[in-house]
Amino acid sequence: MTETIIKAYTVEEQAIAAKQAAKTLSMLKTDEKNEALRIVADVLESDYESILAANEKDLQKGRESGFEQAFMDRLALNRERIFDFAEGLRTVAELADPVGDILSSWTLENGLKVEEVRVPLGVIGMIYEARPNVTVDAAGLALKSGNAIVLKGGSSAISSNKEIVRIMHKALEGTKIPKESIQFIADTNREATRQLFTMKKHIDVLIPRGGGSLIQTVVENATVPVLETGVGNCHLYVDKEADVEKALNIIINAKTDRPAVCNAAETLIVHNEWLTRYKEELAKSLEEHNITVHGDQAAADALANVLPANENDWANEYLSLDIAVKTVSCMEEAIEHIDRYGTKHSEAIITENQETAKKFMQLTDAAALYHNASTRFTDGGALGFGAEIGISTQKLHARGPMGLPSLTTIKYMMSGNGQVR
Template sequence: MSIVRELAKQAKAASRKLATLETAAKNDALLNVARQLLADRESILRANEIDLAKGKQAGLSPSLLDRLALTAARIEDMVEGIKQVVELADPVGQVMESWSRPNGLTIAKVRVPMGVVGMVYEARPNVTVDTCALCLKAGSAVLLRGSSNALNSNRALVASIKKGLEGTAIPVAAVQFVDTGDREAVDEMLRLNGLLDLVIPRGGAGLIRRVVETATVPVIETGVGNCHVYVDKEADPAMALDIILNAKCQRYGVCNAAETLLVHREIAPSWLPGALQSLRDRGVEVRGCPAVLKIVPEVKLADERDWATEFLAPILAVKIVADLSEALDHIQTYGTGHSECIVTNNQDTAAEFLQQVDAAAVYHNASTRFTDGFQYGFGAEIGISTQKLHARGPMGLRELTSYKYVVRGTGQVRS
């Protein structure tokens, strides 16, 4: 038996006990994990330094290095995420709805754990902690396979998590880590039907595409974010500038950062020069359509690929549009169903945008950077689903459960 299959079998066995635990027992175990992560902070940071040094030698991009990096503050943020998960209501056992039939049967739709969740992810070691906290609270075991770039960081984090689970009600075997950079291990993991109940990829477009195309286990597609901010003719200029600077510059290498700015042609001549200068002052390379270059000649001319690219870098594509309809058409053509924003003081225009844009999150006068489980009050998130089944948007505890029908009778048989 392969190592990956054996790890999955151990997780499956642990999931049966985990599914029956009371909320208090799960919460106590998670708080113990949080304390252990803080106690092991220095060793985790040393392991991360090794990964960062190797990443720099390998020529990883600044955005990937940023995703890979851990700091004392980021570890504290992960611990805070665990504490928030502890404070959240436990979805397991919740009765979603119930009813009675004329024959006397009572039927209840009840939330239950997924079972075993497989996580395949790139670079970001915080995903290790977020995934464990959410899956364990939701009653599911987890099989983790991070990228080779974060191997040392993930080893240290998993070791700390397992140490934190020792002596608690949650079986240590409920957290399993595929401790290899071998790509074949991922392919095997994606075909563990009967052992894994769900696989979630979290990373770049290449990883997500590979998982979706290879897996025979059910997959939730996450992540790729070609996000837009549309500045309408009735936008407040100062608000629009604040939003695009935050959506683009607050952090570049994340899926909810803005990659394209759409501007109504009536506001473009007065607003664009100052806005683009502010972006360029922050180190952003602007690539504009021909209409943009007529107003700000010094920006680079955009090509077709720029409209479709998730840059994850200080690069922004900018296009002037005739009206809301053209903005909607552009988003429909190039958007990835992640997060889209309109800035306007016209409530009717905003309502039309919010209704027509097909994305996991749509915003009126707020930055796309809020598409995040922590910001939505979910505690940590396991990812942002850009599909429609069974979860969409930031995935918290409830999205990590399924349901079953509990039917009670008094001896009824079907005629």
């Protein structure tokens, strides 16, 4: 592996360089951006062994530090994962470029023409934790939407991220996109992260992606506008009119497909009538998939080996093969529970009653809602965005998986012929 060398610029110098690069980016044609993304994808694949060698350094430190299995899963790379995020760049290259789209236009009585046009945000500050794939996903989406990006990954993935950025810089040298468009802060000191919080002059928006404490720290301390992503305490509500086969398949998929990600189900809310009818089928399915149940008294009475659930269980993002089980007597009670403990990420109802499903989806406050489907689809790639820079759980500007349009803002452009007011 080629040794990574990143010159020790200050955080402010990197932000200034990104700001300058953003000017060049904003003028590039779609074809020029797409060609650059494809080249970066090719080089990431050809250099995958050096990425794996760097990743092994991070994994070894993780093992020595006793990191939990869920954390190690997010940190780990293999050939397939590297080729997946490289392919994600190619998918982004195929997507429509939102920059320059005219959203609306009209002409005033005096002949002044008004156009509402999509434009890049400018410079994005990205603060994230263990997942090295975020480095590639975030950079790809930023570049395609005409934005420069300043990346601040967690110290646990420092070797992986340095090597990935080195390879992306190498790939960009032969393209129209300046390599300065991707800045990586290699300083693992928390002060370097905090510097990003107040750089309104150079950074246009901050996007934190990681655990609840990271997101809360950014939201509470930043003076730069924040696009808030959220943790995923996702719920499945099994209504009294749920089909048993659909319900069991969705429960197992949402919990076990990849337990360590934010769109995995953490709480199962079950109508007590359904639980009474299908408790044996549910118990067998949970046991077969080694799912540990933390439940209320009714769940403990119906299922085997249930641990008593407490207040922490209802709010917990387990990121493991644990699930909290809450029993209710009506849909409204389920919604009340979600309102109290949910993180406004992804919520699902399983029912054959269309009116019940419609009411649930209208009354439940979340970025993504599902009827008879797994919460695992709350993902930019799964929903056709190519990749995502994060999943927004707020309500301003962007919500849900944030793809290319979410990384733009608007300008009103007026064209006249000497009009004055």
